[in-house]
Amino acid sequence: MSFSRGSRLDTSQVQDRRGGLGGKIAIGGGGLLVLIASLLGVPAELLEGFGLGSGQEQQQAGGPGLQEECLTGADANERTDCRIVGTVNSLNDFWAGYLPRYNMQYPVPQTVLFDGGVSTGCGSASSAVGPFYCPRDQTAYFDTAFFAELTSRFGASGGPLAEEYVVAHEFGHHIQNLTGAIDYSRQDPQGAESGAVRVELQADCYAGVWAANATEQVDERTGQPFMQPLTEQDLRDALSAAAAVGDDRIQQSATGQVNPHTWTHGSSEQRQRWFLLGYQTGDAGRCDTFSAPDLDRPA
Template sequence: MTFKENARLDRSQVGGGGSGGRRGGGGIAVGGGVGGLLLVILYMLIQGLGGGGGGIGGAQGPWNFSTSNVVDDQEDATGDFSHCQTGADANEHADCRVIGTVNSVQQYWNSAADGYQPAKTIMFSGAVQTGCGAANSQVGPFYCPLDQQVYIDVSFFQQLEQMGADGGPLAQMYVVAHEYGHHVQNQLGLLNRAQQDPQGPESGAVRVELQADCFAGVWVAHADGTRTGDESDAMLERVTEDQISSALSAAEAVGDDRIQEQMQGRVTPENWTHGSSEQRKHWFMTGYESGDPNACDTFAADDLG
């Protein structure tokens, strides 16, 4: 998607430098670069990000958000995003594009869900300490429910191209929107279903990831109406079909079957944690075409696509 050149970016919603979040453990980082798969899950277990434990708070029902485990805002880390001022900067620089996407995604959810609590994104390089433990760039983008922050090393976008995505802006923005989908799930009390049923083609983990894809599609449907602060003009131009194809290229690239085929030469659905390429594309389009978060109930779906 294309930002309007004069749109203002709100840098207060991001931090950087690799020191964001609180120290701690016992939670599980969710999202795993949107591609996740066994390599990432195993890495998180080794590094202490994975495992059992609580920390995934919840609400009583749809859009009835709980604030019981919302942490106070952290101070910005040492990242310098002074070059990220306008939509023109977001169109040119990947880190500025992340900022603009965070602004738009959170403005949408704030308007769509009473009681939405914002989440900061930490952009890091190399390694980062989080409320879920230590992580490095090999994990890819992820959401930590214990500190309720999204973590992104923008170098992942280059890896995403190597995995088969076309490298377009919406392919990158889809990644950010997906991780914020996990934040919404956390506030709805749905995120813990990934831990209760962690693997398999119809597992809770897969349903959690596909719902986050669907929430990303819902945001895309409404993105051209989002604004920063009290601005009267929208942040983004209307999405095009080519841009939708770009997002789908990312969803396809991070399907469990696609990554398994590339990494091990065979597909083993019993080990899926995120869903197949077709499933991920299907649920993104379900969200986009409906524009309705209520259409994203992957937990009630008999057929995941």
């Protein structure tokens, strides 16, 4: 999904910690960390290991690089870091306007760009964990190098909405943190029907809800839509990214076998179907994975 070229980006919503903060590898966080850790044999009950690290290091929001180079939608169409900024702007605007219909307020989460390693409220993490959300500090963390790996390592087709889907998925975890649903991933951490899988599929569905509504947002400074309408290629790119990070596909690639008993995120097909449900309905109320009798057939 492309941004309108004249749309103005708000870099104050993103902290740029690239080029400085390293640290130990943590067992905390969310996003792809849970999946990767499970494949490496890390006990599932530790995957949300809150309490590691202080997460106190700070850097000025935006950072000089973002503030100088991520100014408009045209920049977001050209650069991954600027695209993250624009997607964060869109997600914050959408959810802040959407949640009140459910009598919920939307505290804006923090977003951090990093490389190498980063210290968080859930512990210190290396770039190997991929994008993740930390419930303790209500922050989504992204190493921009991951998006190249999404294509080269995981086999996604690439494209703007593939990257935006990843950001929107992590913001879906923020919504779950507000509703309390994210706790299911710790109470029931692995298995094809587990709470962890249902949490991840719901975050995929929430990403689809955002994608369905994103093009209706208007940049108040220009009076023009903030983002351009989705194309068929955009949708194919998002579905390709969702499939690329399915448990079955990653397990098959890593070990040559598929073991549903250790799943934490759901199959490629499930991830695509729940994203599509959110996109086709535009209704977060349809994303109740916890009541779904069959995760293969979202209704």
